[in-house]
Amino acid sequence: xxxxxxxxxxxxxxxxxNQEKFPYPPTLDELCAALGMSSRGSLHKHISAxxxxxxxxPFDGNKQGGIRLTDQARRGEDxxxxxxxxxxxxxxxxxxxxxxxxxxxxxxxVLKSDKPCYVLQVKGESMIEAGIFDGDWVVIExxxxxxxxxxxxxxxxxxxxxxxxxxxxxxxxxxxPANASMVAMAYLPEQVEIQGVLVGQMRSYRSLLNx
Amino acid sequence: xxxxxxxxxxxxxxxxxNQEKFPYPPTLDELCAALGMSSRGSLHKHISAxxxxxxxxPFDGNKQGGIRLTDQARRGEDxxxxxxxxxxxxxxxxxxxxxxxxxxxxxxxVLKSDKPCYVLQVKGESMIEAGIFDGDWVVIExxxxxxxxxxxxxxxxxxxxxxxxxxxxxxxxxxxPANASMVAMAYLPEQVEIQGVLVGQMRSYRSLLNx
DNA sequence: ATTTTTGTTCTCTTTTTGCTCTCTTTTTTG
DNA sequence: CAAAAAAGAGAGCAAAAAGAGAACAAAAAT
Numbered sequence: 001x002x003x004x005x006x007x008x009x010x011x012x013x014x015x016x017x018n019q020e021k022f023p024y025p026p027t028l029d030e031l032c033a034a035l036g037m038s039s040r041g042s043l044h045k046h047i048s049a050x051x052x053x054x055x056x057x058p059f060d061g062n063k064q065g066g067i068r069l070t071d072q073a074r075r076g077e078d079x080x081x082x083x084x085x086x087x088x089x090x091x092x093x094x095x096x097x098x099x100x101x102x103x104x105x106x107x108x109x110v111l112k113s114d115k116p117c118y119v120l121q122v123k124g125e126s127m128i129e130a131g132i133f134d135g136d137w138v139v140i141e142x143x144x145x146x147x148x149x150x151x152x153x154x155x156x157x158x159x160x161x162x163x164x165x166x167x168x169x170x171x172x173x174x175x176x177p178a179n180a181s182m183v184a185m186a187y188l189p190e191q192v193e194i195q196g197v198l199v200g201q202m203r204s205y206r207s208l209l210n211x
Numbered sequence: 212x213x214x215x216x217x218x219x220x221x222x223x224x225x226x227x228x229n230q231e232k233f234p235y236p237p238t239l240d241e242l243c244a245a246l247g248m249s250s251r252g253s254l255h256k257h258i259s260a261x262x263x264x265x266x267x268x269p270f271d272g273n274k275q276g277g278i279r280l281t282d283q284a285r286r287g288e289d290x291x292x293x294x295x296x297x298x299x300x301x302x303x304x305x306x307x308x309x310x311x312x313x314x315x316x317x318x319x320x321v322l323k324s325d326k327p328c329y330v331l332q333v334k335g336e337s338m339i340e341a342g343i344f345d346g347d348w349v350v351i352e353x354x355x356x357x358x359x360x361x362x363x364x365x366x367x368x369x370x371x372x373x374x375x376x377x378x379x380x381x382x383x384x385x386x387x388p389a390n391a392s393m394v395a396m397a398y399l400p401e402q403v404e405i406q407g408v409l410v411g412q413m414r415s416y417r418s419l420l421n422x
Numbered sequence: 423a424t425t426t427t428t429g430t431t432c433t434c435t436t437t438t439t440g441c442t443c444t445c446t447t448t449t450t451t452g
Numbered sequence: 453c454a455a456a457a458a459a460g461a462g463a464g465c466a467a468a469a470a471g472a473g474a475a476c477a478a479a480a481a482t
Contacts, residue, residue: 010235041474066428110316202319249460251440273439274468
């Protein structure tokens, strides 16, 4: 997990800039030519470093596919402190209420994962005993699977989105609130689509103050 | 911890100003050229002084990375989206445990106030029913007064720091935990020094994941 | 089947870069 | 003015980084 060297960053930037210009992902030779290098081996050393940094997709075996960037690299999350998109509100029992114009929030490193994340605002009290209150913001790692016991954003029957604990068995999926006055719901696996997993939570006390 | 010399300040200013203009952190040679110097060694002397002053990031071994500013040095120049200092941990009944080298966390606008703020990490369960758990981070607005019902960082008898609800009357101050297994404590006004008021709270679920 | 392309691994050389040292020049200060 | 502090020039070192080029095997193209 070393920091990139200057040349590695240059090459990464070049790949990002010229992403559209290459009709197909460039081969090592093509990149060599574009960068004015004459040694494929030398370039390969740099690409390997970028693969280790998870900014370039590793090659599958010895397959020849060209050099393509990772999703992570495309977002430019390697260097600058980048905000996360605030995409909407989630209330138990309704689809996620999308926000009209998405804006970006600065989020501390420790509340993110290294995968793509986004921010939702929570409506309702279904997770109150887990310390997630009405109006809180949650940082969600975008992924379509989860481990039992994780808190997930789940879409039920393609219509209702909720934030709940998840327990999965081969024949059913339990979505469990953290609120004694609400009950867990059981669904068939095909009814439930995981949209992300909770990695961070934030609350503002500012609105309570007289500002 | 000496004061900076004139030239050192010039170089620091130059680094700050041109931070955006350099695509990558400048090397000693590049800085030399930009500053009109012809000796890398002389420049290095200044950079060393800036490293001692914790304004430039020290080099990791003999790694070549270029000259980059510390978070500390960056502060104040970039008025917009700026991190808050993470200054230590607060555990009920002990003084705030200061952190050795302060670093800065990106914090969403909504979790700050427009007054100076800092970040503490909470140790203990005294505010658990207010949704503030062990290990959570809290954003504190620096101020020495509070309104009843606010959550404050209070220093008792100049020795113990706690995070509690506050209720003040002319003759006594109540510090009230949000935990049924703990009791509120009453003090004389002169025993309690308010150090700040809670304006935001954050929690990471990342450590629970298998990373 | 044969040739070319492509990713990969080597070894070796050159360049860059942080760092130290000594000596000289300039600026500040009492 | 004289001593001290600060700034600079320049040489040299060791390690890191970058590059060249050869060789090889699997994949793709012919």
